[in-house]
Amino acid sequence: MSSDSNIIKQIYINIRKDLTIEVRRGYEYLSSLAFIIASSLVISHIITKFLRVELFIPSLWIIIVFLGIFTTYSSFVREVDKKTIYGVRLLPIPAPIIFLSKSLYTYILVFTQSIVYLGFQTLFTMSTLKLSMDIVYTLIIFSLNISIIASFTSALVMYSEGRSFLIPMLIFIFSLPIIPLAVAISDPEIPAGPFDLPLLAMETFTLFITFTILSEYLLET
Amino acid sequence: MLKLQLLDIWKKYGGKWVLKGIDFEVSESEVICIYGENGVGKTTLLKIIAGLVTPTKGKILFNGESSRKYRNRFQGVLLHENILYEELSVEENIRYYSILYRGDGLELVDRLVEALGLKKYWGSRVGTLSYGWRKRANIVKAFLNNPRLLLLDEPFTGLDMVAYKNFLRVLADVYLDRITIFTISNLENLYQVYRDLEIDFTIRELRDGKLHEFRFQHY
Numbered sequence: 124m125s126s127d128s129n130i131i132k133q134i135y136i137n138i139r140k141d142l143t144i145e146v147r148r149g150y151e152y153l154s155s156l157a158f159i160i161a162s163s164l165v166i167s168h169i170i171t172k173f174l175r176v177e178l179f180i181p182s183l184w185i186i187i188v189f190l191g192i193f194t195t196y197s198s199f200v201r202e203v204d205k206k207t208i209y210g211v212r213l214l215p216i217p218a219p220i221i222f223l224s225k226s227l228y229t230y231i232l233v234f235t236q237s238i239v240y241l242g243f244q245t246l247f248t249m250s251t252l253k254l255s256m257d258i259v260y261t262l263i264i265f266s267l268n269i270s271i272i273a274s275f276t277s278a279l280v281m282y283s284e285g286r287s288f289l290i291p292m293l294i295f296i297f298s299l300p301i302i303p304l305a306v307a308i309s310d311p312e313i314p315a316g317p318f319d320l321p322l323l324a325m326e327t328f329t330l331f332i333t334f335t336i337l338s339e340y341l342l343e344t
Numbered sequence: 345m346l347k348l349q350l351l352d353i354w355k356k357y358g359g360k361w362v363l364k365g366i367d368f369e370v371s372e373s374e375v376i377c378i379y380g381e382n383g384v385g386k387t388t389l390l391k392i393i394a395g396l397v398t399p400t401k402g403k404i405l406f407n408g409e410s411s412r413k414y415r416n417r418f419q420g421v422l423l424h425e426n427i428l429y430e431e432l433s434v435e436e437n438i439r440y441y442s443i444l445y446r447g448d449g450l451e452l453v454d455r456l457v458e459a460l461g462l463k464k465y466w467g468s469r470v471g472t473l474s475y476g477w478r479k480r481a482n483i484v485k486a487f488l489n490n491p492r493l494l495l496l497d498e499p500f501t502g503l504d505m506v507a508y509k510n511f512l513r514v515l516a517d518v519y520l521d522r523i524t525i526f527t528i529s530n531l532e533n534l535y536q537v538y539r540d541l542e543i544d545f546t547i548r549e550l551r552d553g554k555l556h557e558f559r560f561q562h563y
Binding site for chain 1 (some may be wrong): 417419421423428429430440443
């Protein structure tokens with residue numbers, strides 16, 4: 124029990140540290156905000172011009188993938204650039220805990236920015252689109268999925284010189300199986316089976332377990 | 345009884361052997377200085393001992409254990425690079441690490457903060473500090489877990505005379521019950537430390553990928 128609470132404390136301390144750093148790097152979240160506003164302007168223009176309200180949710184998934192790519196740089200990659208990775212690797216805590224902390228931190232970033240995107244999108248399209256619980260759940264799980272992928276990719280390529288090319292490529296490859304599933308659940312035009320949401324959750328869980336186990340090897344070497 | 349063993353350590357970088365079969369053993373309360381010119385592999389050797397670089401061949405044993413996870417509980421490492429978060433203050437960095445290290449060495453840390461005069465920059469962000477002050481903050485970080493294995497890469501560069509002397513005094517006071525290994529690349533600094541450090545320590549010269557006995561009369 125005390126070991127569990129210790130793990131939770133370690134994760135909390137790591138996330139708090141990363142979020143504090145993120146908040147103090149003002150230009151990064153300003154550029155992220157600029158991306159969200161610009162993309163929601165473009166997509167809302169398409170939606171209103173062609174009256175394609177059904178594009179609203181699929182566009183969100185694409186935005187989440189892009190947010191995943193951007194946040195990859197503020198995860199392990201930044202630690203390597205700033206040499207703070209040495210401090211992380213010298214910590215007497217297991218590598219999966221570090222990976223888990225980074226994944227949750229990335230999740231907070233991606234999820235928050237997705238919500239901001241939804242807000243701007245609703246504002247720009249003057250839309251009255253109602254979010255069903257299915258879509259909300261999908262959004263929560265899909266963001267988590269992309270965050271885990273982004274953290275793993277960040278750990279995988281952190282020492283690579285070709286990471287500018289590798290990061291988007293790997294995120295697209297890792298997220299390829301999940302995007303059609305997420306879009307199918309959230310698009311009312313595409314009939315989604317009753318088990319699709321649990322399937323998405325199961326896929327995310329499997330990904331989480333696999334990447335957490337593999338993170339041990341990535342962070343130890 | 346603490347014991348650190350380096351067994352036949354080899355390291356190759358870009359087709360060139362930097363370390364060529366280093367065998368070395370250090371026991372509790374021993375202080376070792378690794379001297380060598382720039383680029384001979386001192387930092388690489390220290391990072392290999394710390395588990396931050398994997399040797400091409402060979403093994404490190406600390407108390408008979410080869411796992412870095414085990415060593416992480418006992419070692420304190422000062423690297424040449426700043427490993428503290430620039431966006432956080434010195435205090436926030438120290439607090440972050442001390443929670444994760446469970447703050448075993450807080451008494452020692454207080455003493456070091458005092459000795460190095462770090463108190464006046466306690467609330468300043470690390471990114472705004474000069475090289476010398478960052479170095480002091482990193483020194484304090486290295487002692488957070490009251491390390492039994494102390495690995496210090498060029499610990500005296502960037503320190504002014506007062507901080508240097510105070511730091512040497514702390515090292516002399518705490519060397520018992522632990523293993524201390526530090527590096528120096530400047531011969532003049534080596535002479536100075538040899539003169540100023542009030543305890544006996546062994547000097548080894550890293551040259552041509554091997555550790556040699558250091559003899560003052562050669563210079």
